[in-house]
Amino acid sequence: MGLESDKQGMEFAASSKPLKPSSNISDRVSKFAKVSRFRSIGVFNTSEDLDRGSSPSLDEDISSSNEDFVFCASKVRSNPTEVDNNGNVEILKLFDALLALKLAYMKLQEAHIPYDAEKIRAADEEVVSSIETLCSIKKAYKENQLKEGNTVSACSALLLAEIHVKEKALEKLKSRAKNKGKEVAVLRRELQELETRNNKIAEQIKERERESFKGLNHYSFENVVKAVGKAIHDFAKPLIALMKHSEWDLDKAANAVQPSVVYAKRSHKKYAFEAYVARRMFHGFSQKQPCFEENVMKLDDPIAALMEYPQSSFAEFCRDKYLLVVHRDMEVSFFGNLDHRSFVANGIHPHTPFYRAFVRMARFVWYLQGFSAFIEPRAEIFGVKEGSDFSDFYMEIPTELEEYKSLVGERFKVEFMVTPGFKIGETLIKSQVYVSNGGFSNGTAN
Secondary structure (H helix, E strand, C coil): CCCHHHHHHHHHHHHCCCCCCCHHHHHHHHHHHHHCCCCCCCCCCCHHHHHHCCCCCHHHHHHHHHHHHHHHHHHHCCCHHHHHHCCCHHHHHHHHHHHHHHHHHHHHHHCECCECHHHHHHHHHHHHHHHHHHHHHHHHHHHHHHHHCCCHHHHHHHHHHHHHHHHHHHHHHHHHHHHHHHHHHHHHHHHHHHHHHHHHHHHHHHHHHHHHHHCCCHHHHHHHHHHHHHHHHHHHHHHHHHHHHCCCCHHHHHHHHCCCCCCCCHHHHHHHHHHHHHHHHCCCCCCCCCCCCCHHHHCCCHHHHHHHCCCCHHHHHHHHHHHHHCCHHHHHHHHCCCHHHHHHHCCCCCCCHHHHHHHHHHHHHHHHHHHHHHCCCCCEEECCCCCCECCCCCEECCHHHHHHCCCCCCCCEEEEEEECEEEECCEEECEEEEEECCCECCCCEC
């Protein structure tokens, strides 16, 4: 390992690539290069020299080299004011960094004789630190040149290089944007094709729905309305039974649903609960046209239809209406928990008698909604306000009240509407209402 190459390397590092320095800077660099030459401190000369004990003392060489550097440093720093006045403080920092690098390199050599791993590691870190310092000086010097604008050509070269890099990056971005544009165009075409196919499928579904109702007429619609009324009546039975089992006060419950009503019989309070269920089942009746699945009405068990079509409009209808009809407090009093509500809200339909009774009733209301959307002319729903005079033209009363019509001649007051009515062209399907008159006295006929 010869130190001549190291000496040349240090000379090159001290004088490499100056950016058009002034004549003073050139003189100082030349002087520094002369005093920075390494002295040869080879580890061993020859075996003969060792035998003769004539090898030069390493300590002497290092001491001599250190003296040279002290001299160099003192000589360089002999007139710092002049350097500062010329604005070349960076030269002093450069000399200090080179001096530190040389000392660190000498320590690295010294650590090999005798071999000391810790000293070698420490000296190596000093060398690396000195090199990093030189790099930071170089970077700071370039930045200072750009700020001061002293070297237009250097600035131009740096700017041109930066522009070249940015232009390459811009070309890459343009290429990527072009490719993305092609991908977007392909995806847009695919989307248009899917929309066209979906529109065709939607038309086919509507046509099938029209065909399914094609053979039905006004009389069929009236039969469905009656079936809905019966289904609501059938669901109200287990609802009232659960209220009794849960020790509800049915009088208070009926009064909460329909306050201040005069009933002909106490048993007629069931119509208040039927009206409660009907109002919620018909809520938003004409706002949305359902997607009809014919199999729902063909299956004996409507729960099977929900299992077969869990994402159908019928499943959605059952979920929304159950949460609307069965209040959370009502469910807790019935079952002691909210399991039914939790299952239904998450699209799961429990196989329980109560929920099955609800789905049977919901199926007829859902079917009636689909029927009203496709029958020609389209069916219109109407209701009757409380307190209105009874009119036999568009109202009817429950069968159980027929016997009381003769008690008080002509006038009856509408207490509440049980189920709504429908109008199809000139055809009227009457609304069912509960009425009262002076002959009734809160549950007992006078």
